[in-house]
Amino acid sequence: MDKYEKLEKVGEGTYGKVYKAKDKTSGQVVALKKTRLEMDDEGVPPTALREVSLLQMLSQSLYVVRLLCVEHLDKNGKPFLYLVFEYLDTDLKKFIDSHRKPPNPRPMPPALIQSFLYQLCKGVAHCHSHGVLHRDLKPQNLLVDKEKGILKIADLGLGRAFTVPLKSYTHEIVTLWYRAPEVLLGSTHYSTGVDMWSVGCIFAEMVRRQALFPGDSEFQQLLHIFRLLGTPTEKQWPGVSSLRDWHVYPQWEPQNLARAVPSLGPDGVDLLSKMLKYDPSERISAKAALDHPYFDSLDKSQF
Amino acid sequence: MELDLENPLTCVEEEQYDTVSALFDSESDHMASQIFLRSFHAESLRREAIALILQAQYSCNLDNFISYLAVNYVDRFISKKEVPEEKPWILRLLVISCLSLAAKMKKIDFSYSDFQRDEGFIFDAQRIQRMELLILSTLNWRMRSITPFSFVYFFISLFELKDPALTKALKDRATELIFKARDEIKLLEYKPSIIAASALLCASYELFPLQFSSFKAAISSCEYINQESLNNCYHVMEEMVTNEWDEYIFDAAVSSTKTPICVLDRHYKNSVSEKSNTANTLEAAIKLPRGHENKAQRSQIQHFASYSQSLGKGRRTKYDLSAAPKRITRNE
Numbered sequence: 001m002d003k004y005e006k007l008e009k010v011g012e013g014t015y016g017k018v019y020k021a022k023d024k025t026s027g028q029v030v031a032l033k034k035t036r037l038e039m040d041d042e043g044v045p046p047t048a049l050r051e052v053s054l055l056q057m058l059s060q061s062l063y064v065v066r067l068l069c070v071e072h073l074d075k076n077g078k079p080f081l082y083l084v085f086e087y088l089d090t091d092l093k094k095f096i097d098s099h100r101k102p103p104n105p106r107p108m109p110p111a112l113i114q115s116f117l118y119q120l121c122k123g124v125a126h127c128h129s130h131g132v133l134h135r136d137l138k139p140q141n142l143l144v145d146k147e148k149g150i151l152k153i154a155d156l157g158l159g160r161a162f163t164v165p166l167k168s169y170t171h172e173i174v175t176l177w178y179r180a181p182e183v184l185l186g187s188t189h190y191s192t193g194v195d196m197w198s199v200g201c202i203f204a205e206m207v208r209r210q211a212l213f214p215g216d217s218e219f220q221q222l223l224h225i226f227r228l229l230g231t232p233t234e235k236q237w238p239g240v241s242s243l244r245d246w247h248v249y250p251q252w253e254p255q256n257l258a259r260a261v262p263s264l265g266p267d268g269v270d271l272l273s274k275m276l277k278y279d280p281s282e283r284i285s286a287k288a289a290l291d292h293p294y295f296d297s298l299d300k301s302q303f
Numbered sequence: 304m305e306l307d308l309e310n311p312l313t314c315v316e317e318e319q320y321d322t323v324s325a326l327f328d329s330e331s332d333h334m335a336s337q338i339f340l341r342s343f344h345a346e347s348l349r350r351e352a353i354a355l356i357l358q359a360q361y362s363c364n365l366d367n368f369i370s371y372l373a374v375n376y377v378d379r380f381i382s383k384k385e386v387p388e389e390k391p392w393i394l395r396l397l398v399i400s401c402l403s404l405a406a407k408m409k410k411i412d413f414s415y416s417d418f419q420r421d422e423g424f425i426f427d428a429q430r431i432q433r434m435e436l437l438i439l440s441t442l443n444w445r446m447r448s449i450t451p452f453s454f455v456y457f458f459i460s461l462f463e464l465k466d467p468a469l470t471k472a473l474k475d476r477a478t479e480l481i482f483k484a485r486d487e488i489k490l491l492e493y494k495p496s497i498i499a500a501s502a503l504l505c506a507s508y509e510l511f512p513l514q515f516s517s518f519k520a521a522i523s524s525c526e527y528i529n530q531e532s533l534n535n536c537y538h539v540m541e542e543m544v545t546n547e548w549d550e551y552i553f554d555a556a557v558s559s560t561k562t563p564i565c566v567l568d569r570h571y572k573n574s575v576s577e578k579s580n581t582a583n584t585l586e587a588a589i590k591l592p593r594g595h596e597n598k599a600q601r602s603q604i605q606h607f608a609s610y611s612q613s614l615g616k617g618r619r620t621k622y623d624l625s626a627a628p629k630r631i632t633r634n635e
Binding site for chain 1: 305306311312313314322325328329400403404407408410414415428431432435436439440443444445446447
């Protein structure tokens, strides 16, 4: 690890600290993600092995943050793994904040929203085509290169083999804002739809510059969703009332979605509504989203 | 997600064709370096490593794919890091660690001692862990190896076979040839996709000779395939198959005395010796009466030829292809 000079701590990822660092020989700026490697009697833990190598494979896509290399290090006899990623200067959360807060609050340019959403769908389609769900898509996990207008998916794969993370590595509460209703209702058989729900929430957030469903508990999160989209019915979403955490909820009627995203045109609203379908099987796939008319005006040759 | 060598990129079924280019793009990352392959030391080291891996495979009853994957790791490792010949324990440690990594990638439960049953002494867990980490960083954690198996489905799909039984027969035979090809150092210089294509062509030549040219055309028209490389590889593999037939006859003749160890011995002698000498060396080793051998060989080949012909004529009704090789065996 002497190869790198730590510059600053840039965050607490879901699975450990993240540092901005510089490769002393090449001068390349990288992101170092430090993870404890729990060695047992059988050496390198099989899950870490499988997940890091899966990450290595997925990061071949332009729309996924590239894993440059993996270094291991013993510190006080404990093995650590450093995942060395390419460094991007900001993330979508900070980027949206900079458009909402002083000194210069302004809407995000519609063409940029369109381009970011397209890149996000590309990255999600890539993961899904390899059978991998992200399960924790949120603006903090989407890294942005402001100069080049590039967006890439980060924080992918690690430790996600079985469950949606509830508590982070550092016991920071994981945000619920982008969580799909089927996960909130305790469904265990969720699929690619969980990521598409998050993509929809992120899309709306870029337009609104504030979260679409800012719940602070699982129950509140559901109420936020129901108030806008209406309380789901068996007709809309067969099987919903048999989900593990289903209760009797107040009956809300669906609101007009366009009013929640006033600056978005009809094609955009249509795409958003398809991402926010209650029934996961009806939700649009990432691949199908790429062909939605909302992207017709985008110059796709650049991707 | 556990590694499936036939689908290392974990492509979901309906997306397979979108990700084919990704397979071809990154296959070279999973090969041993060419410079290494030209050294004599490499060849003997590799042979030794494969023997150790197969020994563990037999004694632990491991899946073929695990040993295949372990050999891939060993190849890539020894082509990047020098393994001293005078310290044989290093090679053994490398082999055990590669097997362990392969088993973990395939989600197979095992313990280190399983792989060391036949050894004089046992490496402790910590030493193996260190070796595992060294292997991982040397291979840059690219452990989802792209191997010839990864391309089999794609190439078969180009053939547009209608009958699932034919597809299965072709795939099974090609798989067998890919396993064999691993032991031919001459084939190590070819990309996994070229090995897969050659194995399928050899298999189709044996099973459906009449369709061979259309299969060949289908593979040749694939944009990712270098024609010259395919031709060269195909010829090396053809030679391997011819030798395999010789070997098979001997196997048939001495099957009663066959043990894993003697299979190994013969196998390795075979892969190093000059091809033309193979038969002589083997013959000397097992001292088979000449007349007996020729008779066995003839009957095998005749039977096989008539079997291939009948397939070629398109008599597909009620053919249980998977049973066909057994019929050959019964005639031994």
